[in-house]
Amino acid sequence: MATEYDLVILGGGTGGYVAAIRAAQLGLKTAVVEKEKLGGTCLHKGCIPSKALLRSAEIYATVKRSEEFGITVSDAALNFAKVQERKEKIVSQLHKGVQHLMKKGKIDVYEGKGRILGPSIFSPLPGTISVEMNSGCDNEMLIPKNVLLATGSRPRTLPGLDIDGEYVLTSDEALVFKELPSSIIIVGGGVIGVEWASMLTDFGVSVTILEYAERILPTEDAEISKEMERLFKKKGIQVNTGAKVLPETLQKENGVTITAMINEKLCEFQGDKLLLSVGRQANVEGIGLENTDVVLENGVIKTNEYYQTKESHIYAIGDCIGGIQLAHVASHEGMTAVEHLAGVMPHLLDYSLIPSCVYSHPEAAKVGFTEAEAIAKGYKVKIGKFSFRAIGKALVFGESDGFVKIVANAENDDVLGVHMIGPNVTDLISEAGLARVLDATPWEIAHSIHPHPSLSEIMGEAALAVDGKAIHG
Ligand code: FAD
Ligand code: NAD
Numbered sequence: 001m002a003t004e005y006d007l008v009i010l011g012g013g014t015g016g017y018v019a020a021i022r023a024a025q026l027g028l029k030t031a032v033v034e035k036e037k038l039g040g041t042c043l044h045k046g047c048i049p050s051k052a053l054l055r056s057a058e059i060y061a062t063v064k065r066s067e068e069f070g071i072t073v074s075d076a077a078l079n080f081a082k083v084q085e086r087k088e089k090i091v092s093q094l095h096k097g098v099q100h101l102m103k104k105g106k107i108d109v110y111e112g113k114g115r116i117l118g119p120s121i122f123s124p125l126p127g128t129i130s131v132e133m134n135s136g137c138d139n140e141m142l143i144p145k146n147v148l149l150a151t152g153s154r155p156r157t158l159p160g161l162d163i164d165g166e167y168v169l170t171s172d173e174a175l176v177f178k179e180l181p182s183s184i185i186i187v188g189g190g191v192i193g194v195e196w197a198s199m200l201t202d203f204g205v206s207v208t209i210l211e212y213a214e215r216i217l218p219t220e221d222a223e224i225s226k227e228m229e230r231l232f233k234k235k236g237i238q239v240n241t242g243a244k245v246l247p248e249t250l251q252k253e254n255g256v257t258i259t260a261m262i263n264e265k266l267c268e269f270q271g272d273k274l275l276l277s278v279g280r281q282a283n284v285e286g287i288g289l290e291n292t293d294v295v296l297e298n299g300v301i302k303t304n305e306y307y308q309t310k311e312s313h314i315y316a317i318g319d320c321i322g323g324i325q326l327a328h329v330a331s332h333e334g335m336t337a338v339e340h341l342a343g344v345m346p347h348l349l350d351y352s353l354i355p356s357c358v359y360s361h362p363e364a365a366k367v368g369f370t371e372a373e374a375i376a377k378g379y380k381v382k383i384g385k386f387s388f389r390a391i392g393k394a395l396v397f398g399e400s401d402g403f404v405k406i407v408a409n410a411e412n413d414d415v416l417g418v419h420m421i422g423p424n425v426t427d428l429i430s431e432a433g434l435a436r437v438l439d440a441t442p443w444e445i446a447h448s449i450h451p452h453p454s455l456s457e458i459m460g461e462a463a464l465a466v467d468g469k470a471i472h473g
Pocket of ligand 2: 140158188190191192193195210211212215216217218243244277278279324325326356357358359
């Protein structure tokens with residue numbers, strides 16, 4: 001017995017479940033096939049649990065400096081089991097929310113592993129999907145008019161650094177730590193490496209970063225990487241850049257030892273554990289792509305701007321198509337794909353308008369081009385930069401490190417990029433995102449009145465600084 005659908009979505013992560021809701025809103029009979037839990041990486045192994053841990057770490061670090069605020073706390077102690085319990089509670093609450101949204105949208109959820117079997121006599125395009133049910137019941141057969149692949153990604157590993165769950169871990173294993181190690185080596189100083197380095201340091205763990213590139217956060221503006229490295233060193237994190245890790249030197253006995261080549265010297269590092277954070281790999285295996293004409297390029301599914309694969313009724317979105325692997329990107333791609341297949345002309349995504357954030361302490365955030373990218377694209381740029389040190393609310397917060405940098409087009413005043421490091425910048429970046437969408441100039445940003453005292457005043461000052469007119473700088 002097979003069930004027919006307008007749309008079957010493989011993967012109920014952020015991309016998949018948001019696409020399902022949009023499809024239901026558009027009147028499509030929709031099913032989601034999810035082999036683990038609705039909410040996917042973001043809800044269960046990524047954004048939410050990591051930010052819950054980061055928040056506890058931040059509170060712990062703040063309590064430890066409470067004397068600065070005139071408050072004496074004599075017995076601040078970390079109860080890591082409670083920290084994990086709080087994280088689980090938040091995840092579970094949001095998981096229930098997603099399940100409720102599926103019911104509300106009358107979206108059928110199949111708990112199992114989905115696979116495209118290819119065209120059948122019932123449905124030549126795109127064919128049948130079989131679901132190997134987690135319950136062990138017989139496979140379900142689904143016959144969709146359209147398929148959306150939203151199977152996400154998993155941690156990339158390095159040959160020779162096999163994940164054993166005890167000594168060598170990825171963020172998946174680290175998220176469920178029962179107790180904290182006393183020291184850790186983090187291989188990869190990108191977003192995950194930096195967030196975990198910050199969190200573990202704030203929890204009191206001794207952290208060493210080994211980053212292959214010449215700077216941590218190598219895709220951020222160079223000045224942001226430099227400031228993050230400076231502030232990380234101030235926190236006591238050992239930051240090693242230009243580090244070529246030699247997996248064959250890994251030794252595991254009461255901890256790990258590994259050697260890296262840095263500036264042509266062999267340097268040995270020791271820690272209780274090693275966390276590997278060297279990027280993510282698309283989940284494209286075992287989903288039946290061999291039964292389709294879908295094309296893979298560099299390990300990710302190739303699509304056009306409407307997220308159609310080479311088979312026009314099979315769409316793909318989110319981490320499994322590579323590009324910017326973020327939750328808000330996956331969900332917007334999902335909505336765009338669904339609107340297109342439903343015959344509604346979607347608004348295409350402009351990837352240069354997408355903000356991205358790093359939730360370390362300090363936080364970092366950006367939208368648009370870095371200064372180097374803008375110059376490489378041929379723009380003549382002018383820069384406005386303003387420090388949190390001159391922002392009253394930052395001093396009140398006790399968080400005055402960091403700055404905002406605006407990269408503007410010197411010829412027509414367009415804002416090309418905004419880069420931030422400091423307190424609450426993962427929220428402040430939304431103003432810069434809106435400014436980019438509305439094509440606002442620095443003058444317009446500065447003349448949108450920012451309340452005093454607020455951290456947002458820094459946007460107005462950085463915008464004035466583009467033309468050398470900052471008031472407090
Ligand atoms: P996923 O969320 O990975 O969902 C894919 C789903 O498909 C999974 O649930 C999987 O079980 C399911 N699946 C796979 N194959 C099958 C199959 N054959 N049948 C059925 N189901 C299948 N992004 C942000 O924007 N902000 C953050 O703060 C952030 N923090 C992160 C922190 C960490 C530690 C990590 C690892 C990632 C973080 N990300 C963050 C990235 C974000 O989690 C991903 O970009 C996002 O989850 C991608 O959504 P997706 O729907 O494409 O894939
Ligand atoms: P990443 O691409 O951000 O960083 C990987 C880092 O590892 C890079 O700096 C790279 O130079 C380095 N590297 C690669 N090979 C190496 C080697 N052999 N030795 C040492 N360093 C090496 O990837 P990630 O940090 O693993 O994160 C994965 C994805 O998850 C990213 O795409 C990111 O967007 C997403 N994510 C987002 C957030 C957020 O939005 N706050 C948080 C966590 C993860």
